Amino acid sequence: MLEVWCSPIMKSWTEEQRNALLQPSEMRSGEDMVSPERCYEYWTVRALARRLLTAKFGIPPGLVSFTHDRRGRPLIFVNHYRFSVHVSFSHSEDIVMVAACADESVGVDVERITRYPEKVANRMFSTAELRRLNRFDGVERDIEFFRVWTLKEAISKAWGLGMAMHFPQITVSRDALGWSTGCSWWTVSNGSLIASVAKVSAIQHQPKPTWYSLATVTAHMLHSETWRRMTS
Numbered sequence: 733m734l735e736v737w738c739s740p741i742m743k744s745w746t747e748e749q750r751n752a753l754l755q756p757s758e759m760r761s762g763e764d765m766v767s768p769e770r771c772y773e774y775w776t777v778r779a780l781a782r783r784l785l786t787a788k789f790g791i792p793p794g795l796v797s798f799t800h801d802r803r804g805r806p807l808i809f810v811n812h813y814r815f816s817v818h819v820s821f822s823h824s825e826d827i828v829m830v831a832a833c834a835d836e837s838v839g840v841d842v843e844r845i846t847r848y849p850e851k852v853a854n855r856m857f858s859t860a861e862l863r864r865l866n867r868f869d870g871v872e873r874d875i876e877f878f879r880v881w882t883l884k885e886a887i888s889k890a891w892g893l894g895m896a897m898h899f900p901q902i903t904v905s906r907d908a909l910g911w912s913t914g915c916s917w918w919t920v921s922n923g924s925l926i927a928s929v930a931k932v933s934a935i936q937h938q939p940k941p942t943w944y945s946l947a948t949v950t951a952h953m954l955h956s957e958t959w960r961r962m963t964s
């Protein structure tokens with residue numbers, strides 16, 4: 733089972749919403765963050781993850797808490813015991829994304845497609861990836877950059893390495909099965925957002941993930957739908 737849920741960042745929270753969707757320690761950690769924006773993405777991603785775990789694994793939301801390992805990979809505790817489901821978080825400007833996988837380590841990354849940052853490509857892409865990127869022009873090049881970038885980020889999270897991964901040494905292949913570097917992976921885009929999810933696996937043919945909505949809905953619909961789902 734591999735589920736990916738996304739939500740716009742909730743930028744106003746009533747006390748009732750905070751009490752329903754967050755743990756007291758998360759409220760305090762969010763309030764200590766460097767900016768309100770960082771606080772709201774921190775809160776939204778954890779509220780969304782808690783809802784996913786309730787909907788798919790039947791865990792009462794009040795029993796779920798999140799921590800992370802020494803490199804930053806998120807870990808789930810249920811009633812103070814480590815829970816075996818793997819999760820991954822991503823935030824980008826106004827959207828958060830959560831992936832959950834019952835059996836293997838997972839990583840997710842979402843980005844808004846903008847003009848591609850040439851310096852990041854030069855620093856983080858392998859020679860083969862740069863050569864391929866430079867075959868594209870304009871918007872096509874921007875999309876190719878973010879496709880490869882979100883995949884590399886998703887793989888780094890699935891491996892639990894984050895920035896400790898040596899990005900230029902990894903080449904993400906373009907094969908149709910979406911399998912390379914020991915991971916199965918998938919990418920979706922709605923034209924302005926692009927997201928990739930990667931799952932560590934020795935098996936090439938994996939069931940597809942269930943994406944919750946990114947490809948088809950507008951931000952407004954996403955918000956009301958997600959809110960309905962989060963509060964139901």
Ligand SMILES: CC(C)(COP(=O)(O)OP(=O)(O)OC[C@H]1O[C@@H](n2cnc3c(N)ncnc32)[C@H](O)[C@@H]1OP(=O)(O)O)[C@@H](O)C(=O)NCCC(=O)NCCS
Nearest residue numbers: 774803804805806821822823841849852889892893894895
């Ligand atoms: C930290 C990193 C894993 C992802 O950072 P990012 O893409 O900026 O941010 P995202 O919002 O997608 O991901 C952040 C989440 O990654 C997760 N994460 C951090 N370290 C992790 C690790 N070692 N393993 C798995 N997940 C990790 C955390 O859950 C974090 O969310 P949280 O702070 O709410 O707990 C890392 O790869 C990084 O800093 N990348 C560089 C970013 C960069 O150069 N950006 C320019 C590109 S245009």
